[in-house]
Amino acid sequence: GSYSTVWASSSPPQTMLEILSYLASALPIPAATEAAGKGMRLVLISSGAKLAKAAASPGADPSSYNHISAVLTQSMEAALSTRDVNVMANVAEGCARVCVQLKDSSQTKRILTSCALPFLHQSRSSLDAINNAASLQNGSGVAASQMEAATQTLISCLGALKQLIRFSDASVGETHVLTDVLTAAWPVLKDISTNPNCRSEEVF
Numbered sequence: 001g002s003y004s005t006v007w008a009s010s011s012p013p014q015t016m017l018e019i020l021s022y023l024a025s026a027l028p029i030p031a032a033t034e035a036a037g038k039g040m041r042l043v044l045i046s047s048g049a050k051l052a053k054a055a056a057s058p059g060a061d062p063s064s065y066n067h068i069s070a071v072l073t074q075s076m077e078a079a080l081s082t083r084d085v086n087v088m089a090n091v092a093e094g095c096a097r098v099c100v101q102l103k104d105s106s107q108t109k110r111i112l113t114s115c116a117l118p119f120l121h122q123s124r125s126s127l128d129a130i131n132n133a134a135s136l137q138n139g140s141g142v143a144a145s146q147m148e149a150a151t152q153t154l155i156s157c158l159g160a161l162k163q164l165i166r167f168s169d170a171s172v173g174e175t176h177v178l179t180d181v182l183t184a185a186w187p188v189l190k191d192i193s194t195n196p197n198c199r200s201e202e203v204f
Contacts (some may be wrong), residue, residue, distance in 0.1 A: 005194060013064075015056040016047040017071045024071070027087065037087030048101040056103035065104070072098060076169045077118045077161070085154060088119075088160040090193025094169035099119040103194040105177055119157045123188050126154035127195060134197040147197075154192070161185065190204055 009021070020043060027037040055064040055121045079091035093114045102108045129150035136143035168178050192198050 012124075014067075015045075015053050016043070016051060017044055017067060017184050019132040020047075020071050020075060024075045027075075027078040028081050028104075029057045033084055033087055035052075037082070037084065037090045039078065040079075041090035044091075045097050048098040051098060052101040052103055055107075065102070065107045065111070068098070069107075069114050070100075072111060072152045073114045073118070076115045076160075078158070080118050080122055083156060085159055088156055092119075092160040092163040093167050096164045100168055100177065105175070108177040109175075109180045112164065112168055112177060113184055116161060116184060119160050119164075120185055120188050123154055123157045123192070126150045126157065127188070127192055129196070130154070130197050132194070150172040151198075154198075158192075 017076070020040065023036050023040040023043065026032040027040070029036075051068055054060060054139060055068060061067075074094060075091050079088045082088070092115070099108050099112045099115070127150075130147060133143045133146040133150060136146075140204070164182065168181075
């Protein structure tokens with residue numbers, strides 16, 4: 001992470017994507033999780049302009065946006081696997097900052113949605129786990145433990161989604177780049193906001 005600016009200025013786009021993939025592979029390793037998360041945020045922020053310029057340049061590989069999407073989605077999935085709220089937030093911010101620099105707004109929308117989906121799917125799974133735990137016998141220690149774990153995971157996912165949305169909100173265009181993300185998120189967010197178990201557990 002400390003060398004992110006140097007890497008971004010001296011390395012070709014493909015190398016930056018490879019560095020991001022390496023950091024993503026390091027995220028699930030407990031001893032490396034925190035440092036890899038901070039480093040990934042810095043590398044993403046530093047490399048966004050270069051990745052965007054390369055993907056939009058004349059004669060660029062038509063699959064350039066697909067490569068960017070794959071690496072950013074991999075990064076989000078790896079961050080999610082850590083269940084570390086700070087790592088998830090850092091990676092979500094970095095991915096959003098890359099996406100909003102892309103020259104093709106349709107690609108920005110597509111890649112942002114791809115980045116959000118792992119957290120939306122986990123939010124849905126956590127909501128199901130909260131409901132399942134609530135349906136168990138009252139006073140069960142197992143149920144209480146399951147409720148707590150699912151609630152914390154849900155909070156972390158919503159925090160990462162908040163970062164993704166926050167750092168994408170500065171983009172401009174005829175159609176906002178977050179429309180597809182919000183369309184995908186709305187059913188989950190609506191179910192969370194109206195779920196009595198979430199309200200009683202003070203998820204928000």
